[in-house]
Amino acid sequence: MKETIAKLHKNRLFTLLVWLIITFIAIITAPNVTDTLQSYSQPTFSKDSQPAQAQQLRNDWGYNLGKASTINVVYTNPNGKITAKQQTKIDNALNKLKAHQSFYSIKKIVTINTNVAGKQQLLSKDGSTQIASLDIDAKSSTLRVLTNELVGEVQVPGLKSYVTSPEIVRDVNNEKTAQVTNIILITLFVVSMLIVGIYFRSLFAPVISFITLFAAFTTSFSISTALAKHFNFAFTQYTPLEIGIATVVIGTIWNIYIYRKLRSVLALQREARYATQQTIADLRFPITIVGSALAIIFACCGFINYDQLQSLWVLGITYVVLMLAVLTLNAVFLAALGESIFWPSSAPLSAMKSHFWNRATDFSLWQPIAAFLVVLYLTLPFIYFYHTSLNFSPMTNLTQTNQAVKGAHVLQAHFSQGKATPITIYLKNDQPLDNEKYLQHLDQLTTKLQHTKGVSAAYSLTQPSGMPIEKYYVSNQLESIGLNAKQATGQLSQASNGIETSGSNLNLSGLKQQVKDMQSLVKKSNQIVEDSSSLASQVNSVAANSSVAVQQGASRRVRMYQQKINELNQSLQSVSSGISQLNAEGSVIQNYGQNSANNLESYSQQISQVQKQLKQVSSQVNSSTDQLNNIYDYLNGLQKSGAANVYYITKAQLVDTDFLQTMLNYTSQDKKITTIQVVMNNAPSSKTNLKQVKMLEAQVGLQLRGTPLSSDQVAFTGEPITQSINQSKLNHHFITLLAIVIIGILVTVFVVSRSILQPLYWTVAFIMSAITGFQLTYLTMHYVTGTNQFDWQVPILAISILTAIAAWQIIALGLSFRYTELSLLEWIRPTMASYGKIVRYILLVVIALAIGLTFGASFAMIETALIVIYTVCVYYLILPMIVTSMGKLAVTLPNKDNLLKNK
Incomplete structure (x- = not known):
């Protein structure tokens, strides 16, 4: 033992101490692999990318939803349609969540009860699956924890429930990657030791190799994570695994070369110290050349403008550290142990011919x-x-055992393949969007997106259920005006009959009643004129954005419609004036009849004159009735034409409860930002996704051109956008x-x-x-x-x-x-x-x-x-x-x- 310590002191003890200090610091400062991967679970984008711009608009949304993530709670009845009792249980479960919103960091809950107009967005057509949307303010470090807590909280007896979203699925994939990384790293180090041990039939050689490689790995990993954290260097979920693979594969090969060379040198030079020096001297150049070349190659990857490839810069550091560890740390143990490193085998390796x-x-x-x-x-x-x-x-590497993945597949099965991965389009206007000027063009954009190839549904402020709401369209208002015209026609017919009766009987009280009726008709005519003027402006506005043929047709119909309305109004004014005059003259006649019989001749003449006027008025009333019938027929035709399919919301409708609730769900707090959610027919695929995303972007830009929304800031986000960016950048x-x-x-x-x-x-x-x-x-x-x-x-x-x-x-x-x-x-x-x-x-x-x-x-x-x-x-x-x-x-x-x- 003393002899070994003496050798360590004599042979590179300082090098060993330096590596011990470096490795110790690396182990202390390096974060856990799982925690590191969770920090980089979600993709990162440049500031000018679509998702980054969408996130900036999301930050300006208000309602404390700027940093919130949207997740879906999915309920499904495997036995059929959700029953009333089951619906009550769902409502109770969601009400419990509302009562504990702060505990679960929930900022907003949208259900079929709070989004009545958008019910079809949350309920499948077969009625077996229902969605509740939650906005939770969870950072990536707590998203996994909150998801696990919500999974147990939202369960309903008799129904299957899931908590899912693209962010949760990515986090699950990242968790799987962390588990795989840990398993593979351990496996690689074990396999490396087995290879060295079997190759040299030794116990010490694999241990020395492991110490060298482990020191290189921990040092490289610690340096890489520190640079990524403090200097925002690119770092991805596979970076730790790439460091481990590079260290073990090349490090094992280099160690085998060094140990083989040492054994051949020891056969000629028994002194371990000089044999080690000669071994390192002989292999220093090739190892340095290869290590430096690899370090430079992967360091150059740091200049690629794509984080997934840019993250390969860590391999540049890895090969430099590995090169130093193999050449210096190995030398310490080789010089100290000498031939003992190959114990218990002492026989030289037999060369195997190829x-x-x-x-x-x-x-x-x-x-x-x-x-x-x-x-x-x-x-x-x-x-x-x-x-x-x-x-x-x-989801490529995920199995059906995870609840978030199951939830995504349930959405795909009961709605459409793209339901689990929708595209969200943000639009920011300079002025609030709560007026007809902007809503009309927003509705046209929504309709256009719904008819775009590959799109299953589009939900927006004007169509929260993915379908037009009839009461907000001109066709619905044309129907109301047509009914008024029909009612006026009936009243005019009654007035005509009354006038004929008055002409024969000269009933003064009857004339007064006809005066009142005609005044009522004049008021209704004025209302029709007013409604038609407003309607005309809307039709002209829509026609302005249509083709030339549609413009000409709509303009011609509007002019005819307004001309007939004006003629009708003039006729009714004339009728009213005539009846009023008739009433006045009747009163005069009545006074004359009472005061003097001498005026009989004059009275007789006036009676004849009044009868002539009554016939004239009757003729005018009949003419007005014909005009109203023509107008009614015209309105029916106009209502069935394309010119009536125009979104027009009145001031009264802007403040009704349904629309205010929709505004709350689809617009920001200042009402300047809104969203359109687009659901594709199919899940994102590398074969079609990139083309479809470009088609949507072009469609939105083309539809907004020349409208009051043309200067709006538009941004796209969602899983298909993320995948299309990765695909485009990787291809490039x-x-x-x-x-x-x-x-x-x-x-x-x-x-x-x-x-x-x-x-x-x-x-x-x-x-x-x-x-x-x-x-x-x-x-x-x-x-x-x-x-x-x-x-x-x-x-x-x-x-x-x-x-x-x-x-x-x-x-x-x-x-x-x-x-x-x-x-x-x-x-x-x-x-x-x-x-x-x-x-x-x-x-x-x-x-x-x-x-x-x-x-x-x-x-x-x-x-x-x-x-x-x-x-x-x-x-x-x-x-x-x-x-x-x-x-x-x-x-x-x-x-x-x-x-x-x-x-």
Whole structure:
């Protein structure tokens, strides 16, 4: 023991103390992996993105709802329609929530009782499923806790209840990712120890390897989380896993190289200290070159304008820390333990020949073109028919056991596939929206969205149930005016009969009654004129936004309608005037009859004159009756025409209870912001979602153009928007990632090998192997599990692993090519023989660690593992043929005579 302590003191004790302090600080300061992932559970967007702008409008909403999240409480009766008793139980459960709103951080509850006009939005057509919408002010750290509490609180006997929303589903997916990450990290470290232990048949070597890798991982993880927290560096839910995979995969390979080199040096140099120095000196350059190249490559990813790819900057730090740990921390224990590190085994490792590489090399040297054709035969079909599709839904890796996922599927089954993931459109106007000027165009936008391809329903302030409310439309008001006109026609007919009777009997009291009736008709006519003027302005307004044909038709009908109304009004005024005059003259006649018989002749003349006037008035009344009948017929036709389908809400309707309740649900506190909720026919799919979102954005912009709402601030948010942004950015920036990786590896190997053509062939061969690996994985998942789409994070994870493997293999081959004094043809055979042994060990290590990825029981991890396994296997098969055939052709192709001799 004293001897060991003395060796530690003599051999790099200061290095050990530094690493102990760094590791201790890292363990103390690094947050829990689960807590870290929960903090980054929801996607982040730039300030100019649609969801970020929508959130800003949400912050200005008022009613203390700025930072609230909307979740759905779903009730469903598996046996049929929800009964009255069950509805009472639902109401009681929701009333209990209202009584404890502050405890559950609930800011608002919307039910079918508080949103009567929008009942169809909350109740399925079959009546078996009902939704209650809750706005809860929960940060991401408490959303999971509140959800779990609400699940138990909203339960109703006889019904199945769920608490779900896209945010909750994402949090559940993040929780699953955290569990998978913890399992896989533990598995990777255990597998790494087993590999080292079995390889060297030692007990101490795997322990030393574990200490080195664990120190590197905790340090890298702590630094990354600190930078993400204090400097807002990109950080995603898979970042801890990427750090762990990079540390274990490359760290295990490097440790095996160091321990193998130490054993071979100890066979010649028994003194542990000098053997360690020589081992580190020999491997410092290749490890530094590869580690630095990987660090630079992934550091450049930090400049990609997409957080999911930008987060790969953490691997740059990881490889720097890993490189330092492997070269310094390993040296402490190797120098102290010496050959004891391989205890209990003392026998040197027996070299295993790679028979495949030897035979492939011989064949390629004999027939280089045939060898190249074999490579194409193995890879080209998969490259030519390459097809992969990505799934951007957070439910990809989730099972039906989670209540939030079940709730989402219930909504999809009883409403539409897009019900669980609606799109919310925010509109902010400069003025309050509670007037007919803005509501009319908002209603037109809602109707247009409802008729957009792929849309199942659209709910807004004017159509809270997804359907027009008839009482707020011109057609309904035309019907009222038509009834008034019909009633006036009947009264005019009565007046006409009364006038004829008065003409024959000259009943003065009857005339007075006719005066009163005509005055009433004049008032009703004036009301019709007033209503028609208002109606005309609305029809003209709508026609202004319609096509030319509709404009001309509507304008012509309005002019005819107003002309007839004016003629009717003039006739009624004339009738009233005539009857009033008749009444006055009748009174005069009556006085004359009473006062003097001498005026009989004059009275007789006046009687004749009055009878003539009565006939004239009767004629005018009949004419007015015909005009009213024509107007009534015209109003019926106008009511059935497209010009009547205009939203027009009166001042009285603006203050009725139903509309005020709808305003409360759909507008902000200052009434300047409103929302339109759009439900698609299908759940978001990478095949159609991006196109549909762009179509909606274009439709809204086109519909608002030239209206009073044209200057409104418009923002879209929702799960389809999030997925479309991820899809668009990944499609755009993934090429940039590939370019950085490929160029970085090529530049490094060009510099290291001092050659261009041959390293280019090796790199292209790895790219072909990677494409083949992706396609083979797609086919395997398709035929084994029926999965037709990769999780969208799989390519990012696979590229991060394959980049490290490619860099180590290609750069190591380039270093061998650099330091050889042999010609290219002479270099090929011995290099392929020795390098084949190393590659086989790397192949076994990578396959074992890749299998460790599958322990998380996650499709994403299984797909990533299969891609890595297939890629390294294909590369193992084609690399000797590529190196040999391309090397042979590079030498012999310029000389056709040598080529024909098949040297």
